[in-house]
Amino acid sequence: MKISGFTFVKNAIKLYYPIVEAITSILPICDEFIVACGDSDDGTTDLVRAIGDDRIRIIETVWDPKYFVHGAINAQQTNVALNQCTGDWCFYVQADEVVHEQDLPGLREKMVRYLNDSEVEGLLFDYKHFYGDYDHYQIGRNWYRHEIRIVRNGIGTQSWKSAQSFRKDGKKLRVVRADADIYHYGWVRPPKQMKQKQIALDSLHHDKEWVDKHHADHTVEYDYGTLKNLAVFEGTHPQVMQHRIAQMNWRVVEKPGSKEKHKHNKLSVRALSFIENKVLRRRIGEYRNYLLIK
Structure with missing residues (x-):
């Protein structure tokens, strides 16, 4: 059995993406790792190259603005890497997603178990969306709980x-549970870099007029709002994240008079999330981009 890791990235240094941690978190069980490195202006491609592992193959790309609509560039770049994978299974991590080392043996065992079961087209992961710092994560109903991150190769799967x-x-994949977490650090950054990341992300989904309207001042810090409605993380972070966590040099403080109204802090969302999490133990009307078969 051969496992291919794959990802895409651009300007990870400038925007505080833990791309090295993402790659190295799953590299121990990968036979190859394909990275689509976009046309960065901050040395990101050299950073990936400096990992210094022969299994890593870099594809240098130029991001085409025609795909800067509804985030299509993200799928296009993902597919650049996916289409170069030669393994039986393809293991995807985005530039802000990390897998805990404790889950790697079980993930490999799952891929071995279902290697010859063509009914299984992917593995479904649980998500921990860290927010503001490394001690809090989202449990609100407006944050997705599961996604596919391992797909069977050679069946026409695309991002x-x-x-x-x-x-x-165009059809949903048939999947089984991975019984593992994706540690998502996409909302853990110094407030200034979080603002720049938000602008960069919005620029891939909306036109310049929309971006300028919603981000009139590009120099302000991102307002995380209060963290008191989030879950407190009591577990351990992946080992590859320890150095970055130790370097954390900001603290999220609720700003007096802040007008920031994040959806997860709205009373209606908090109330329904509480009912779903504590009473029903399920999400009402949850969107599922997969078919769970086992």
Whole structure:
């Protein structure tokens, strides 16, 4: 059995993406790792190259603005890397997603178990969306709980829409549970870099007029709002993240008079999330971009 890791990235240094941690978190079980490195202006490609592992193959790309609509560039770049994978299974991590080392043996065992079971087209991961710092994560109903991150190769699977998931010929993949977490650090950055990341992300989904309207001042810090409605993380972070966590040099403080109204802090969302998490133990009307078969 051969496992291919793959990802895409651009300007990871400038925007504080833990790309090295993302790659090295799953590299121990990969036979190859394909990285689509966009035309960065901050040395990101050299950073990836400096990992210094022969299994890593870099594809240098130029991001085409025609794909800067609804995040389509993310899927296009994901597919650049995916289409070069030669393994039986393709293991995807985005530049802000990390896998805990404790889950790697079980993930490999799952891929071995279902290698010859063509009914299984992917593995479905649980998500921990860290927010503001490394001690809090989202449990609100407006944050997705599961996504596909391992897909079977050679069946026509492609990245879907803004690269949140995958489909085959436009149809949902048949998946089994990975019984592992994706540690998502996409909302953990110094406030100034969080603002720049938000602008960069919005620029891939909206036109310049929309971006300028919603980000009139590009120099302000991102307002995380209060963290008191989030879950407190009591577990351990992946080992590859320890150095970055130790370098954390900001603290999220609720700003007096802040007008920031994040959806997860709205009373209606908090109330319904509480009912779903504590009473029903399920999400009402949850969007599922997969078919769970086992």
